[in-house]
Amino acid sequence: MLTGLQLSSVVRFLKRVLPLSVVGVGLYLVVVMYMQQQLAFAGLFLVVLSAAAFVFCRQEAYTHRYVFPAVAGMVIFVIFPLLYTIGISFTNYSAKHLLDLPKAQQYFLQQTYKVSDKKYKYRLFFQQQNTSEKTAVIALVDDESNTTYLSSNFSLIDPVNTTLPLTLVSELPDQEPATIKTIIQHKKQLKNIKLSLPNGQHLQWVGFRHFAAVAPLYQLNDQQQLINQKTGDVLSIDWQTGFYKNNQGVKFSPGFKTYVGWQNYITVLFDPSISGPFIQIFVWTIVFSLCTVIFTLLVGLILANLLQWDLLKGKGFYRMMLILPYAVPAFISILVFKGLFNQNAGEVNYLLGSLLGVRPDWFSDPLLARTMILIVNTWLGYPYMLLLCMGLLQAIPGDLYEASAIDGASPWRNLISITLPQIIKPLTPLLIASFAFNFNNFVLITLLTSGGPDIIGATTPAGTTDLLVSYTYRLAFQDSGQNFGMAAAIATLIFLLVGALAVMQLRLSKVKV
């Protein structure tokens, strides 16, 4: 049993040791990342850790302890990714240039070629075979000299990249060798295995039945050039294109990451095959956001006015039902609409077909697809505007309406002369925020149309309903291309725009801090 005194001393001890150990582990991570050439990440964690150590150890930073976690979260997950993205936009980072130069070089140096035509037959023998451990040995037969070699034990579970020494033996193990089917199953692991003969020659897997002598294909010289051992070709680094090139200018994959300056921005803005779709998508993004704000505001404002009417009964019920679209999670309702609008199996076309005799092609006609998106987004967005407008309408003094009623004003006149002027000022910053939100309404587009139908003649994955955000996402993550650099350049352009909107909103809403 611990007495209170002992307990408090334990707590005090922990208070000293715990932060220290956290910082220690963190510093270890920083060093490891630095060693792996991940300078950006190492820098990030170094800054965050030093700040943490300072804030939690110094008495004068006491107040900052309260805000530190939130600010650190913001720095790590919002600000750092933002800066990192801007950094990527100046590189050629893409599927073709995935690796850093050292890694790309390492890849070339790992390539091998067959030294001679001589092949060795092999057999695979399992030593132990259960789910957690699977070890085997390889037996090698040299047909010419009729000698047999046996390798040491190795694990077949995780692909090892090791060299196994071979020893001369008189006979094969006394058990059934693995069938060709099992060998095919373990192809990936076997490919990673190197065998070394007693005379020092290295053998590698060259087929389902054979190993053969191999040697590294490239050798590094002191000018960082790669010399092809088979053909004598000299590959030198070309920083401009991010590839290794030989003297004839032929590029060798994989390329490596390199700094390309404003190249991505120039491509996005001036290369006709890319800037054409880009500008089209940009215009649609603006039209979409504007229309969404206008439609949702219109519907919300009208409904809010109706619900303010004293003579109307059952307001609670109406209000509850009207905000229902806001209560359903968006990812569900968007998918529901995707199904309802389906060309053949959708209920919308069933209704339209039986009532009007038309079955519009909602997903393959650009204009119809855009119309559908606006309909769905108005459905999704009007309840928020309704709630905002109801709050703002309540703040308008009632005697204004009394005075206008005495003058015999129509409801329309009330709306134009009293309601709108009264709410427009507090509403503006909220409308800007709504515009910015819809400008980046990635989930709606991705789940509903995935950007399609495609823009004809575009060289990048670009769709007529794509917003800029979904376009960048497709540039970066869709199978064809994976052009991170260009995606980051477009993202940076959006950052500028959103930043301007944010500052504007902050000014207009006159936030007090």
Added chain:
Amino acid sequence: MAMVHPPSVKYRVWLTHAGLIGFLAIIIFPLLMVLSISFRTGNFATGHLLPVNPSLEHWSLALGFPYTQVDGTVIQPPFPVLTWLWNSIKIALISAILILMLSTTSAYAFARMRFRFKGIMLKSMLIFQMFPPVLSLVAIYALFDQLGQHISWLGINSHGAVITASLGGMALHIWTIKGYFESIDASLEEAAVVDGATIWQAFRYILLPLSIPILAVVFILAFITTIAEYPIASVLLLDVDQLTLAVGAQQYLYEQNYLWGDFAAAAVLSGLPITVIFLYCQKWIISGLTAGGVKG
């Protein structure tokens, strides 16, 4: 407002009712439709809006039970919906708790304490919150890829990564709580400090119990936002069993494998609890949204 209304106003009231009900009918149509489709037989349109032969096929599949059709063939559940739902709830709960704890302490400092760069911090938080995480997904992916090489529960394809990433979005919650704290008179805490309480004690035993309502609001808001989060989870999670509902649900509606009925049952099953929570708490949520005054 005591006023005399002309007789025509009665018709206008009726007209308004009719208009509202008509509008509601259109608005509610998709939701009722999904409910009806979830009881329909098969995955294809039958040409009827109401199910002709109601069947529980889709519901049993959504709940994870194989369904035996009339002709004896057995259909296996296409996706682990309940696993997805559980993943979503787990991630959202832990995220919401962490967000609540961290943003409450921050909001306390911003509301009550004076320190350097306070105004700049608050304003820049608001600005940075408007940048959508979709745009820096490459960076976020790279970040967790790096972390995962050293700390396995923070790597790609782990729920820890999604939970941690959600901690970037606390600015709005901090603003909401800060607004509430500022509406509470500080003299109680000051009195406690004069009597010898530490600042932490004044916060923990005096201010926190007074702010339960706003904490509940922020908790629910954070919970709902995380459950509906799509972009980050879609990049960080890979295996079918690891997905959240928001990422997994779309797999029902692929062109090649169109499971409309199964989707409907899964959608109602998973959407209903969230909808009910929202409607039940709507009064507090809406007051929270407008009280902060800065909701985007």
